[in-house]
Amino acid sequence: MKVLVTGNAGFIGFHTVMKLLQRGDEVVGFDNVNDYYDTGLKEARLSCLEQTAADTGSTYQFIRANLADRDAVESCFAEHRFDRVIHLAAQAGVRYSIENPHAYVESNLVGFVNVLEACRQHQVGHLTYASTSSVYGANTHMPFSEHDGVNHPVQFYAATKRSNELMAHSYSHLFGLPTTGLRFFTVYGPWGRPDMAPHLFTSRILAGEPIKVFNNGNHSRDFTYIDDIVEGVIRASDQPACSNPDWDSDHPDPATSKAPFRLYNIGNSDAVKLGDFIAAIETATGKKAHKEMLPLQPGDVPDTSADSSALQQSVGYKPATSVDEGVNRFVQWYREYYAV
Incomplete structure (x- = not known):
């Protein structure tokens, strides 16, 4: 198939393109390579993708542009006839959305409507x-289910992503565009984002510096290894969303619709205490962490836990990487990449 992957210089996008190239798909990547975090890491990912395409003999093209640029998006879709679009580009970061909300409007709202409209105009299959x-957001019912209400986001980043879900449904309903939204939980692994806890903790522990542990370490997170996530993303993409003929307007299921629309959690379905995750890094690095205990930060939620049973039933998604194994792989990559 011919697949467009937006955000291919990013963490999940990079690994997704890598997997698609290895299985022989024709891939176009689209990314503006912004400086939200180290662009050197993003450029290294892009170089790795170019090498993988050469090694596998797969067709790969990279477009360096901003999704908020409607002309650039239209030009991309007009030149290529995509079978699938995997849209992973976004302005990420919970805390940064408090400081710079306009960046989230441009990337997550304007950029997304440009992608939706291009998919409609060029009849993308999924x-x-x-x-x-x-x-x-403020939901405390665990594990999180796609059937739960999600109308109370506690930061602007979440509000923009919930808006994406609603925007997608409108296009599925009006134009029959099959759309599948994947609610990512905490993803980690090699080539991961340097602003995320696994990267921050590992760098500081190896340097002998204290780590900041918010909420006094009482967090739990649904940590999911990148290879497992990518497997789920591609399986979901391969199976276009379809309508739910049993959808009942009197008892509406927010995860499905009479339109070709689906929402899925994609996580490990096994929440891990933050202290246990830090302990796994300590074991992998062979060093003890010096912890600076701090209160809960604005916009943070104490716990996350995924019910990913719907995705498992639909596409056979089942994570297979333990936290110990995943952390070991990440630390090994970190040592090699940063020569530590």
């Missing part, structure tokens, strides 16, 4: 896009 577990 749009799979990234949402987030943050949409569950």
Whole structure:
């Protein structure tokens, strides 16, 4: 198939393109390579993708442009006839959305409507896009289920991603565009984002510096290894969303519709205490963490836990990487990449 992957210089996008190239798909990547975090890491990912395409003999093209640029998006879709679009580009980060909300409007709202409209105009067979577990906001019912209400986001980032879900449904309903939203939980692994806890903890522990542990370490997170996530993303993309003939307007299921629309959690379905995750890093690095205990930060939620049974039933998604194994792989990559 010919697949467009937006955000291919990013963490999940990079690994998704890598997997698609290895199985022989023709891939176009689209990313503006912004400086939200180290662009050197993003450029290294892009170089790795170019090498993988050469090694596998797969067709790969990279477009360096901003999704908020409607002309650039239209030009991309006009030049290529995509069978699938996997939209992973976004302005990420819970805390940064408090400081710079306009960046989230441009990327997550303007950029997303440009992708939706291009998919409609060029009759793309299926749009799979990234949402987030943050949409569950103030919900305390565990594990999080797609059937739960998500109308009380606790930060602007989550509000923009919930908006993406609603925008996607409108296009599925009006134009019959199959859309699948994937609510990511905490993803980690090699080539991961340096602003995320696994990267921050590992760098500081190896340097002998204290780590900041918010909420006094009482967090729990649904940590999911990147290879497991990518397997789920591609399986979901391969199976276009379809309508739910049993959808009942009197008892509406928010995860499905009479339109070709689906929402899925994609996580490990096994929440891990933050202290246990830090202990796994300590074991992998062979060093003890010096912890600076701090209160809960604005916009953070204490716990996340995914019920991913719907995705498992639909596409056979089942994570297979333990936290100990995943953390070991991440630390090994970190040592090699940063020569530590």
